[in-house]
Amino acid sequence: MAGLGQVQLSPPSLAVLHGAQARFNCSTAAPWVVMSWFLNDRAVITVSAKHGTLSNSVSFTVTNRTTTRSTVWELVIWNVTRNHTGDVTCDFQNIGRQTATLSVQVAGTVVIDGGNVTGRKGGRVRFRCQASDWYPAPTLTWALAVNQEVNNYTTSHAAAPDGLFRSTSTLDVLAVVDTWVQCQASVPALPAPKTHRVFLTVGPGGDDQTVLIAVVVSVLTIPLLVLLIIALICCCVNERKSRRTEDTRGNGRCGEVATDRAGQGQNNLGYSWNENTGVAPSEPRSDRGPPISAGAHQAPVSSGQGVYPGDFRTIRHATTV
Structure with a gap:
């Protein structure tokens, strides 16, 4: 041989x-x-x-x-x-x-859970990559568009009953600038790794967010103050109009009362009809005062000469001290 x-x-x-x-x-x-x-x-x-x-x-x-x-x-x-x-x-x-x-x-599928992500500037964003139905267990790696070292990730593998593998890798990325994040799965038979890429958008950080909130509040406060001032002005105008209307109504009532008094003339509050003499004395008799002498007459107390029906004599009262 x-x-x-x-x-x-x-x-x-x-x-x-x-x-x-x-x-x-x-x-x-x-x-x-x-x-x-x-x-x-x-x-x-x-x-x-x-x-x-x-x-x-x-x-x-x-x-x-x-x-x-x-x-x-x-x-x-x-x-x-x-x-x-x-x-x-x-x-x-x-x-x-x-x-x-x-x-x-067997080359299965690879996908980053959640798709595109927005992260706060300066914070850390976690990405999770799933590689399903692979044989043997795939090698999972990460890549970023920015020049940043990618080594802070963990990977685990689990075999299904059919012998295929499901692998999971988790990556934490520091949000500095906008970038794409790519998960790569490979086995030796693949000429090039299978990849899935998502985008990380960096939003305002803590301080930037505070400033943004302050600006938004300021912008919203100005229109509110303008509306409040307009409302106060409208209330004042309506109140003045209401007062003018009430004053106008009050003057009208006063005019009517004055007209009624002018038509009635003046009343003599001291007038009293005497059935015996037919004379209306101008003031009531007082039981405390001395008797009035005969022949004395009292003129009615009034702003003018009192005229009484049935008797045109002037009556005067004299008081003896």
């Missing part, structure tokens, strides 16, 4: 994505009769130097790539699945064999 060095298998290890193709090349410079391919110690295809391919299938094919210097056979595994993961062996009968490793991987 020739030494193992006479059989070459490349690549020694291969990682491909689910659904892709896996290709291996096996070669020897020694004369050969039969060669076989094995997957996890199970023969999948056999080739005869005299008769060619002795067995074939839809999932496994071989192609002769022999050169003038060596015999080369290429094995192609089509539409690989995770069941194809394992050892791939090339065996040249009576010459030697070599084994390579095949890893079939």
Whole structure:
């Protein structure tokens, strides 16, 4: 039997994505009769130097790539699945064999929870990245648009019953300037990581927010003061109008009373009719005073001469001391 060095298998290890193709090349410079391919110690295809391919299938094919210097056979595994993961062996009968490793991987989804975020300037904003349905567990990393070191994040992995992994990574970002934040998930079979990007918008900080609130309050206070002044002016005007209306009504009533008094004339409050003499004395008699002498008469107390019906004599009262 020739030494193992006479059989070459490349690549020694291969990682491909689910659904892709896996290709291996096996070669020897020694004369050969039969060669076989094995997957996890199970023969999948056999080739005869005299008769060619002795067995074939839809999932496994071989192609002769022999050169003038060596015999080369290429094995192609089509539409690989995770069941194809394992050892791939090339065996040249009576010459030697070599084994390579095949890893079939699954690239799932990656997303940053919550989408775009607005953060307070100077504060910290937390981002959470979810990578679902990966095999094997993906490597999660972060990237920022600004030149800021990204190392303050944690990552955890959990396997589902079907063998796929769900990974979570949490990142804290210091809100300094507007930037994009990108989560990256990768496995060796991916030519480039899968990414998801969101944007961080930096809003006013604590001091800036206080100033903004003060400005807003000031702007809102001025219209309120103007409205209050207008309301006070309107109240004063309405009150003056109400007073003028009441004064006008009061003057009207006073005029009516004066007119009524002018039409009635003046009343003599001292008038009293004397049935015996037919004379109306101007003031009532006092029981305390001395008797009035005969023939004396008292003039009625009034602002003018009193005129009484039935008697046109002037009556005067004299008091003896």
